[in-house]
Amino acid sequence: MSRDKRTLEFYVLAAFFALFVLFLYGPLSAILILSFQGENGGLTFPLNGVSLHWFANLFERQAVGDFGGSFKRSFILGLMVMIVTVVVSLLAGLAFRQKFRGATALFYLAVASLVVPSIIISLGIGVVFQQIGFRPAWYTSAFGAHLTWTLPFGVLIMFAVFNRFSAAYEEAARDLGATSWQTFAHVVLPMIAPSLIGVGLFGFTLSYDEFARTLMTSGTFNTLPLEIYGMTTNVTTPVLYALGTVTTVFSFLVILATLGAIAYVGGRRPRA
Amino acid sequence: MTVALDQPATTAIKPAKRRCVSVARFVPYLQAAPLALILGAFLLLPILMIAVVSFWDYDFAAMYPDFLTINYADTLGSWVTWKTYLNTLKYAGIVWALTLFVGFWVAYFLAFHIRTTAMQMVLFLVCTVPFLTSNIIRMISWIPVLGRNGLVNSTLVEIGLIPKPIEWLLYSEFAVVLAMVHLYTLFMVTPIFNTLMRIDKSLIEAARDAGASGWQVLWNVVIPLAKPGMAIGTIFVVTLVMADFSTVQVMSGGQSASVALMMKNQMSLLQYPAAAANAVVLLVLVLLMVAGILRIVDIRKEL
Numbered sequence: 001m002s003r004d005k006r007t008l009e010f011y012v013l014a015a016f017f018a019l020f021v022l023f024l025y026g027p028l029s030a031i032l033i034l035s036f037q038g039e040n041g042g043l044t045f046p047l048n049g050v051s052l053h054w055f056a057n058l059f060e061r062q063a064v065g066d067f068g069g070s071f072k073r074s075f076i077l078g079l080m081v082m083i084v085t086v087v088v089s090l091l092a093g094l095a096f097r098q099k100f101r102g103a104t105a106l107f108y109l110a111v112a113s114l115v116v117p118s119i120i121i122s123l124g125i126g127v128v129f130q131q132i133g134f135r136p137a138w139y140t141s142a143f144g145a146h147l148t149w150t151l152p153f154g155v156l157i158m159f160a161v162f163n164r165f166s167a168a169y170e171e172a173a174r175d176l177g178a179t180s181w182q183t184f185a186h187v188v189l190p191m192i193a194p195s196l197i198g199v200g201l202f203g204f205t206l207s208y209d210e211f212a213r214t215l216m217t218s219g220t221f222n223t224l225p226l227e228i229y230g231m232t233t234n235v236t237t238p239v240l241y242a243l244g245t246v247t248t249v250f251s252f253l254v255i256l257a258t259l260g261a262i263a264y265v266g267g268r269r270p271r272a
Numbered sequence: 273m274t275v276a277l278d279q280p281a282t283t284a285i286k287p288a289k290r291r292c293v294s295v296a297r298f299v300p301y302l303q304a305a306p307l308a309l310i311l312g313a314f315l316l317l318p319i320l321m322i323a324v325v326s327f328w329d330y331d332f333a334a335m336y337p338d339f340l341t342i343n344y345a346d347t348l349g350s351w352v353t354w355k356t357y358l359n360t361l362k363y364a365g366i367v368w369a370l371t372l373f374v375g376f377w378v379a380y381f382l383a384f385h386i387r388t389t390a391m392q393m394v395l396f397l398v399c400t401v402p403f404l405t406s407n408i409i410r411m412i413s414w415i416p417v418l419g420r421n422g423l424v425n426s427t428l429v430e431i432g433l434i435p436k437p438i439e440w441l442l443y444s445e446f447a448v449v450l451a452m453v454h455l456y457t458l459f460m461v462t463p464i465f466n467t468l469m470r471i472d473k474s475l476i477e478a479a480r481d482a483g484a485s486g487w488q489v490l491w492n493v494v495i496p497l498a499k500p501g502m503a504i505g506t507i508f509v510v511t512l513v514m515a516d517f518s519t520v521q522v523m524s525g526g527q528s529a530s531v532a533l534m535m536k537n538q539m540s541l542l543q544y545p546a547a548a549a550n551a552v553v554l555l556v557l558v559l560l561m562v563a564g565i566l567r568i569v570d571i572r573k574e575l
Binding site: 009010013014016017020021023024025026027028030031034043044045084087088089091092094095096098099100102103106107109110111112113114115116117118119120121123124125126127128131144145147148151155159201205208209211212215216225228229232240241244247248251252254255259 | 300304308310318321325374377380381385399402404406412413414415419423454457486511514517518532535554562
């Protein structure tokens, strides 16, 4: 293939890629800008002055629902889901390295968890709780509902990681006299640590943003996405954008912190 | 590997080695147990419960255990249901085609035109980051762009292309499809990128040496090898669209319907058995679609 033709293809595809990135980030940056709308400004451009009015508005309790409370609940729930997702996925990943009865069934159950429509899980858990007489709450029923979404991702990632993991390292450690716990803690764990952090990021952000599964399972108190979902129908001021900006910036910070952690852990590895 | 050396090598002598072997057989069961328990309690049990409840009787106040098929008769006998299913399938088809097209070319560009691995990862992350932020916020963010006085309309009016703002940009089926493509394309990019990265570059060179043109290489080498990734992406996108109610509700402004939205409305009217019957029908449909796709690809091999 001639060099010229290749560059033409490159430029066409590069332009396509650039458009795709614009498509992804353009609307987000629009609400980022509009959240600084002046006091008399509306939901669309042009900016009617620049102010922090809508951010201030966000923290007044009566203006929008319970922003602080729902953020706190979503944050704690995200952390709970993250920890359980990392631990359970790691254990399941280790289990799948060996043969055991029901391995295939369990694997397909995890895949099913990914493809079953989220509203069905929401309805099902809601009805189960109602029938056994438990009150649904964000830290019980919604917690379980979120795990059905984050665990399959975690398990599939761990499955992929261990597919590429050479058993030679463990054999070497064992030959050097390490116990199986030492082999795990000092050889396997440091090597898969970046992937585990990735699983943690998935667990946290998927839970933090999830709301179809929370719909029937959150009980009396809303999580943040439910609060925002409610606002889409009855809030007609840029305070909605201010909330969007705050949560998006928070998500970005979480992602950055995670990437930093992965780089840190990954950077330590060559010395080890 | 020196990490292992930090430990004193003398701990190696294990007295009860034989007993360890028999205990070791139970280890995978213990390791798999938490996953099995959680999925059993929060996935299997609720689905079984839905299947049971779908045969129950109900009124405005409560549900009554029974064995009635009327919920199914109502669901399947209603003209509205069929129309809603068709509408949902239409969304799934259109969004699938668009995300496959966009996803393939984005993945292709990243895999074959970016030369350094570091740059590939950076650009891939650029694509990934928005997908880790809130879906609802990403939907709302279209309002200032597509609205009646939004960016697109005001620009088009200003340059004189259209005399007055286009009404169907927001709160329309167009807006629903656009938002879904926006939300779900990454689920197509990631698996396709993954398969493309694993294609042995010498295969492509061999095809070129044998005289294949660029399109022939693409059509006869790259695309067949990318099929597993496309299949996995398809599973994601199709199941997400089939389950969607929020995008349809927010972006169509209540003017369009989907199966999940119909279920959600039944749930808000406390008609749980009716919603359950609907859920069973939807679940069977989605699982059949996934089973069909899984015949083409073995996921365990692709991970």
